[in-house]
Amino acid sequence: MLDNLLPTDPEVAARVDALDLSFNKFGVDPYGIAKKDLVRSMSVFAWFYRHYFKVDVYGLENVPPRGRAILVGNHSGGVAIDGAMVTGSMLLDAETPRLAHAMLDKFIHHFPGASRLMSRTGQFTGNPEQAMRLLRDDRLLLVFPEGARGTAKLAKDADSLVTFGTGFMRLALETKSPIIPFGFVGGGEALPTVANLKSLGRLLGVPYIPVTKWGLLVPKPTRFQLLYGKPMIFEGSGHERDEVCGAMVEEVRTKIRDLIRQGRQLREKNITEADLVL
Amino acid sequence: MRVLVTGVAGTLGRIVAMRLVERGYDVIGIDRRPWPGAPESIEMYEHDIRKRTAEDVFRARRPQAAIHMATVTHLVHKSPDRMRVNLYGTRAFIQHCQKYDVKQAIFVGRHTYYGAAADSPLYHTEDEPPMSAHTFPELADLVAADLYASSALWRYPEITTCVLRIVYTLGPSKHGTLASYLKGSTVPVVMGFDPLIHFIHEEDAAEAIVTALSRKLHGVYNVSGPSPVPISTIVRAVGGRPVPVPATLISLGLSRLALPNLPPAAIDHLKYPIVVDSDAFKRATDYQHRYDERETIDAFRAAR
Numbered sequence: 337m338l339d340n341l342l343p344t345d346p347e348v349a350a351r352v353d354a355l356d357l358s359f360n361k362f363g364v365d366p367y368g369i370a371k372k373d374l375v376r377s378m379s380v381f382a383w384f385y386r387h388y389f390k391v392d393v394y395g396l397e398n399v400p401p402r403g404r405a406i407l408v409g410n411h412s413g414g415v416a417i418d419g420a421m422v423t424g425s426m427l428l429d430a431e432t433p434r435l436a437h438a439m440l441d442k443f444i445h446h447f448p449g450a451s452r453l454m455s456r457t458g459q460f461t462g463n464p465e466q467a468m469r470l471l472r473d474d475r476l477l478l479v480f481p482e483g484a485r486g487t488a489k490l491a492k493d494a495d496s497l498v499t500f501g502t503g504f505m506r507l508a509l510e511t512k513s514p515i516i517p518f519g520f521v522g523g524g525e526a527l528p529t530v531a532n533l534k535s536l537g538r539l540l541g542v543p544y545i546p547v548t549k550w551g552l553l554v555p556k557p558t559r560f561q562l563l564y565g566k567p568m569i570f571e572g573s574g575h576e577r578d579e580v581c582g583a584m585v586e587e588v589r590t591k592i593r594d595l596i597r598q599g600r601q602l603r604e605k606n607i608t609e610a611d612l613v614l
Numbered sequence: 615m616r617v618l619v620t621g622v623a624g625t626l627g628r629i630v631a632m633r634l635v636e637r638g639y640d641v642i643g644i645d646r647r648p649w650p651g652a653p654e655s656i657e658m659y660e661h662d663i664r665k666r667t668a669e670d671v672f673r674a675r676r677p678q679a680a681i682h683m684a685t686v687t688h689l690v691h692k693s694p695d696r697m698r699v700n701l702y703g704t705r706a707f708i709q710h711c712q713k714y715d716v717k718q719a720i721f722v723g724r725h726t727y728y729g730a731a732a733d734s735p736l737y738h739t740e741d742e743p744p745m746s747a748h749t750f751p752e753l754a755d756l757v758a759a760d761l762y763a764s765s766a767l768w769r770y771p772e773i774t775t776c777v778l779r780i781v782y783t784l785g786p787s788k789h790g791t792l793a794s795y796l797k798g799s800t801v802p803v804v805m806g807f808d809p810l811i812h813f814i815h816e817e818d819a820a821e822a823i824v825t826a827l828s829r830k831l832h833g834v835y836n837v838s839g840p841s842p843v844p845i846s847t848i849v850r851a852v853g854g855r856p857v858p859v860p861a862t863l864i865s866l867g868l869s870r871l872a873l874p875n876l877p878p879a880a881i882d883h884l885k886y887p888i889v890v891d892s893d894a895f896k897r898a899t900d901y902q903h904r905y906d907e908r909e910t911i912d913a914f915r916a917a918r
Contacts, residue, residue, distance in 0.1 A: 361908040362851070366841040367736060368810045368887070445732040448806020448861060451885065455808060456844070466735040 345379035351433040352378065356402060365458075367470075369435070373456035378427060385424040388557050389417075389526070392602070393425045395518075395564035395614040401432035404471045404513040405567070407478045408504055410592055411486030412494045413523025414532070414546030415553070421560055422478055422518065437470050438478040439463075443542050464503065471511040479504045481585070484543040488532050491549075494524025495596050500589050502581045509581075510574030514567035517588055519595025521603055526558035561599035565591055565614045617827065618642045618677035618716075620663050620707060621684030622656070623649040625789040626722070629820040630681065631656055637824065642675050644668055645684065663703045672710040679718040679827055682707040685759060697755040704759040708766045711773055718774040720826055721763035725781045725812060725836065726753055730886040736810070737891040740779070740834045750879035764834055776831040778823065781838045781890060784910050785816035786917040793914060801849045803884060805858035808846050810887035814839030815905035815913060822901055829899045836890035839903035839910065845884065851911045852918065861885065 352375050363371040385391060399405065407426075412418050419438050426436045439462025445451045460466050462479070470477055480486055481500035489496065508515050529546040537544035546553060568591065570584050595614070601607040617634055621627045622643030634641045635655050643649065646662040657675070661668040663684045672680075684703050686696045704721065711719045728738040729746025747757040766775045782792035792813055795801065814822075814837070822837045849856040864881050895901060905913065 360841055360843070361906060362843050362847050364810075364841070364843055364847070368842065368844065370844065370847075442733050445886070448804070450806070451732070452806050452808045455810070455887075460736065461733040463733060463735055465739075469735065469737055 342376060342380055344375050345382050348379045348382050348428070349375045351427055354433050355427075355435055357435065367458055367460075368455050369458040370456045373453075374435075374458075377453060377457055378424075381420065381424060382428055385421065385428060389421070389555075390559040391421050391425060391429075391562055392559065393429050393562045393564070394602075394609065394612060395566075396425065396430050398564040398566050398614060399426065399430060399434070399476075399516050400514065400567070401430070401434070402474065404474045404511060405476055405516055406471070406504055406508055406513050407436060407476065407516050407518055407564075408481060408588055408592070409518035409520055410497055410596060411480050411482050411489065411523070412520045412596075413491075413527045413555075414487060414529035414548065415527065416480070416487055417526060417555060418520040418523050418560075419478060419480065421520070421562060425562055426476065434476045436476045436478040439467060439480075441484050441543065446541055464507065467503075467507050468511060471507065471513050477507075477513075481589075487546075488544060489524075490530060490532070491524040491528035495521065495600055497589060497593055497596075500585050502578070502585050505570065505581050505585050505588070506574040508574075509570055509572040509576070509584075514569050515588055516567050517565040517591045517595060519563045519565075519592055519597075519599045520560065521562075521596055521599035522558050522560035526555040526560070527553070559603075561603050563595045563599050563612070563614060565595050615679060616640045616642065616675065616677040618644065618672065618675070618680040620644045620668075620680070620682050620703075622658070623647040623652075624683060625787040626783060626816060626820060626823075627683045628652075629787075629816060630683070630823050633820055633824050634827075637828070642671065642677055644671060664698070664706050668706070669710055672714040672716070676714060677716055679720070680707065680711055680716050681720045681722065681823060681827065682763070683722045685722075685756060696752075700755040700759045701762065704762050708763060708770070711766075712770045716773065718827065718830060719763075719766065719776070720823065720831075721760070721775070721777045722823060723760040723763070723777055723779045724756060725779045725838070725888055725890045726883070727757050727760050727779050728888055728890070729753075730809070730882045730888050732886055734886070736887060736889045738836070738889070739891050740836055740894060746882065749882065752879065767833065774830050774832045776826050777834040778826055778895075779834070779836045779890065780819050780822065781812040781814050783816040783819045784813045784914045786913050787816055788914065788917055790816070796849065796852050796854060796914070799854055800857045801854045802859045803845055803849065803856045804864065804881060805860045807861070807885040808844045809883075809885060810842035810889055811845050811848055812838055812842040812887070812889045813848075813907075813910060814903060815910040818903040818905055818910075821904070822895070825899050825901045831895075831898060835895040835898065836892040837895050838890050838892040839905065840907040842887065842889045843907050843911075848911060851908075852915045
């Protein structure tokens with residue numbers, strides 16, 4: 337395999353070592369996360385995270401260093417670069433490194449290569465049973481309640497929010513997990529999508545094919561702003577009526593909108609870090 | 615206590631029967647295949663479970679407990695009577711248990727019941743329905759047999775019925791679905807996919823069945839051993855070389871070259887994991903597997 341030839345980053349290896357995971361005699365945790373594959377893939381990713389892109393992360397201290405929690409934020413940009421950057425910040429920047437388990441769209445595990453990589457790094461197709469199990473095991477979940485409709489926002493709408501699903505809130509209530517809202521800014525600049533080809537996408541088994549200003553699906557080097565807000569804790573059973581649950585979701589959505597607004601202000605240098613209210 | 619074991623001449627059947635003898639049970643074995651060299655203490659009958667002669671054994675010998683292992687589980691087995699063996703055999707087993715006052719019945723099923731799919735969660739629990747029986751006709755009869763056996767739980771409440779869904783077995787016998795897949799020095803895998811495989815040492819699987827018997831387990835239980843391992847890692851650990859074959863080639867029907875014995879739907883089992891949660895079984899019985907993932911693979915490798 338080609339990935340065997342890539343160098344590993346000793347700092348990444350040390351951070352993977354510090355993860356709160358128990359690996360068996362083959363270096364695999366009960367969810368199939370392979371230490372070796374995690375170090376290799378994150379070593380490559382770390383270069384992109386630190387040099388090709390640049391992520392200004394604020395409020396990392398708001399993410400609990402251990403125990404169950406759900407990171408909930410916005411999609412910004414035609415593909416989920418935001419998800420990769422959030423995962424990166426948790427593993428590479430957080431004081432206590434954590435592995436975020438993203439809840440993926442169904443199509444990803446249908447693709448050769450992608451399926452293998454995602455399986456070995458703890459990234460599963462999002463479904464309630466999987467999410468519930470990970471939270472009960474005190475893992476960190478990463479959820480984009482906008483789903484594929486969120487990545488489908490065109491560049492001009494990158495800072496806006498489409499409607500949120502309520503699944504994450506019911507999970508949080510049922511497992512008593514804190515929600516850590518985050519806002520992500522800059523995805524629209526990295527990958528300025530001007531159109532989405534839905535029929536071609538369907539043909540290829542993906543929700544759509546994004547088309548950027550320069551045609552190709554190659555992001556340009558960009559600086560991102562990623563802001564983690566204070567944990568939000570909601571009380572309930574997870575079996576509330578839709579109106580009740582919807583009101584709680586709206587509270588999270590409002591918070592995320594505010595984090596995006598502050599991130600945009602920072603990006604345009606209208607405010608400084610000292611002005612942030614996370 | 616008298617225990618009747620169907621499918622006793624199979625690999626797992628033999629190990630279970632020997633263990634039962636060691637624990638002081640009187641063992642009656644039924645199998646349409648012979649078991650040359652079977653211990654004398656085991657009362658052997660060479661019958662087909664679906665035939666009257668097998669029923670006669672139930673009638674004459676009146677076992678207090680019965681374990682059903684006479685199912686065809688190999689994915690490669692495509693004989694036309696496979697469905698009949700699995701489904702009618704299971705029905706005959708349950709009905710004989712009811713008719714001849716057997717107190718305890720154990721159906722030994724497989725974890726493949728749950729099916730393999732891109733979007734199914736890791737760690738299936740017993741309450742989940744079989745999600746992909748329709749995509750895999752070669753397994754549909756096993757799923758049906760499992761559900762039929764489970765129906766005895768409400769149909770015949772007087773029988774303590776237990777359905778076990780056991781993960782792939784592996785060990786020195788070199789028999790079983792996973793063992794035959796791993797047999798060659800090069801093992802085809804699906805390019806770009808590397809599913810977790812859940813397996814258990816065959817001795818541990820046998821011990822789990824004996825435990826279900828001695829603890830008088832009632833209900834449906836998953837049985838697993840160590841945590842699952844990616845397929846490519848297993849292939850290398852047994853000394854083989856994984857050869858990636860593109861899925862498109864396989865689905866185009868060229869699989870005959872690479873995977874001569876696998877039905878087309880089996881490809882999902884080489885792309886996606888089937889992993890089960892066996893906490894309920896462990897809680898109910900205090901069962902603990904003896905062989906970890908390395909020891910299980912080494913036991914198979916040493917015999918290879």
